[in-house]
Amino acid sequence: MEYIIIIIAAIFVNNIVLSKFLGICPFIGVSGKVETSLGMAGAVMFVMTIATLVTYLIQTYVLDALGIGFMQTITFILVIASLVQLVEIILKKVSPSLYAALGIFLPLITTNCAVLGVAILAVQQDMNLMQSVVFAIANSIGFGLALVLFAGLREHMDLADIPKSFRGVPIAFVVAGLLAMAFMGFAGIV
Amino acid sequence: MNQIKNFTKGFIKENPVFALFLGLCPTLGVTTSAINGIAMGLATTFVLLMSNIVVSLIKNFIPDKVRIPSFIVIIASFVTIVQLTMQAYVPSLFDALGLFIPLIVVNCVVLGRAEAFASKNSLWSSAVDGTGMGLGFTFALGLLGAVREILGSGSIFNYKFIEGDGMLIFILSPGAFLALGYLIVIVNKLGKKGS
Numbered sequence: 597m598e599y600i601i602i603i604i605a606a607i608f609v610n611n612i613v614l615s616k617f618l619g620i621c622p623f624i625g626v627s628g629k630v631e632t633s634l635g636m637a638g639a640v641m642f643v644m645t646i647a648t649l650v651t652y653l654i655q656t657y658v659l660d661a662l663g664i665g666f667m668q669t670i671t672f673i674l675v676i677a678s679l680v681q682l683v684e685i686i687l688k689k690v691s692p693s694l695y696a697a698l699g700i701f702l703p704l705i706t707t708n709c710a711v712l713g714v715a716i717l718a719v720q721q722d723m724n725l726m727q728s729v730v731f732a733i734a735n736s737i738g739f740g741l742a743l744v745l746f747a748g749l750r751e752h753m754d755l756a757d758i759p760k761s762f763r764g765v766p767i768a769f770v771v772a773g774l775l776a777m778a779f780m781g782f783a784g785i786v
Numbered sequence: 787m788n789q790i791k792n793f794t795k796g797f798i799k800e801n802p803v804f805a806l807f808l809g810l811c812p813t814l815g816v817t818t819s820a821i822n823g824i825a826m827g828l829a830t831t832f833v834l835l836m837s838n839i840v841v842s843l844i845k846n847f848i849p850d851k852v853r854i855p856s857f858i859v860i861i862a863s864f865v866t867i868v869q870l871t872m873q874a875y876v877p878s879l880f881d882a883l884g885l886f887i888p889l890i891v892v893n894c895v896v897l898g899r900a901e902a903f904a905s906k907n908s909l910w911s912s913a914v915d916g917t918g919m920g921l922g923f924t925f926a927l928g929l930l931g932a933v934r935e936i937l938g939s940g941s942i943f944n945y946k947f948i949e950g951d952g953m954l955i956f957i958l959s960p961g962a963f964l965a966l967g968y969l970i971v972i973v974n975k976l977g978k979k980g981s
Binding site: 614615616617618619620621624625666667668669670673674677678706708709712713716717720761762765766767768769770772773774776777780 | 807808810811812814815854855858859862863865866869870885888889891892893894955958959960961962963964966967968970971974975
């Protein structure tokens with residue numbers, strides 16, 4: 597039950613993109629087509645889950661154990677950056693087809709604040725190992741959901757007659773605002 | 787390079803938020819009031835200035851291949867300094883900005899300037915660029931914060947000028963997206979007329 601609450605809360609109620617404002621850059625940048633946004637969502641899910649698992653272990657067994665919690669930011673970002681590199685190298689060797697699909701998105705993930713944000717949030721909320729992993733998976737699903745929904749909307753926007761000044765990014769923000777408003781309907785269900 | 791131009795380009799023409807669309811997460815996340823926006827902007831400015839200075843000082847010693855990780859370590863160190871200082875001296879602000887303080891590390895503006903400007907230019911130019919870009923970012927966050935605060939809670943800099951609540955939606959998440967979308971249009975329109 598506890599896990600179901602974490603999952604529903606992360607995907608719908610506190611959606612990472614539309615309500616916590618993490619990962620806006622890929623949300624605005626890579627969401628032109630449904631296909632590319634599915635690729636991005638897959639890559640993020642992969643990295644976010646592993647990153648949260650690893651940073652949890654480091655926080656518990658290294659930073660807390662040695663009492664150097666102030667090194668959190670610097671350690672986490674380095675772990676995530678090297679993890680992304682590692683995942684890229686392994687994927688290239690083990691599954692070239694998956695690498696071809698996710699390839700271009702992987703380097704972008706290092707600067708995706710959603711990954712670091714979820715890792716820090718899991719630590720801040722005193723979650724245990726299992727909860728952190730579930731939290732990471734649920735958040736990445738939430739990220740994917742927002743990204744794919746938004747990409748679908750944007751594909752239709754290409755055909756619409758939009759005032760000249762609004763074309764491109766501004767209209768994307770307005771539509772994102774409406775989407776966020778729709779997600780507000782989920783508030784209070786958990 | 788003309789230093790005045792170098793300094794002022796961050797405000798409208800190459801404004802990180804309105805023109806380059808960088809650093810959008812903190813832009814949307816913390817701007818529930820003008821004060822929060824400006825505080826976040828100044829924290830970012832400090833990190834941007836210091837990392838630009840350090841990067842431009844050691845640019846000749848860093849091997850090209852490990853350039854990005856080195857920049858990230860430099861930036862993360864300054865973010866940690868900001869984080870600990872704010873926690874000690876302005877705890878209420880630290881709580882209000884919350885998660886977004888450590889997330890300055892992954893703010894594309896900071897890494898972007900280190901990579902695109904400081905790693906190629908002299909110390910003095912990089913410092914001017916860092917300050918200009920940082921203040922441009924602060925300006926954008928302050929402006930968005932002010933708009934959202936006026937519309938959402940009917941106050942400005944915590945000074946209340948109407949009774950009761952404003953349009954609450956502007957304090958909540960949808961308002962952030964809407965307000966930024968319209969602000970980008972207005973600023974770009976004005977910017978084009980000016981130049």
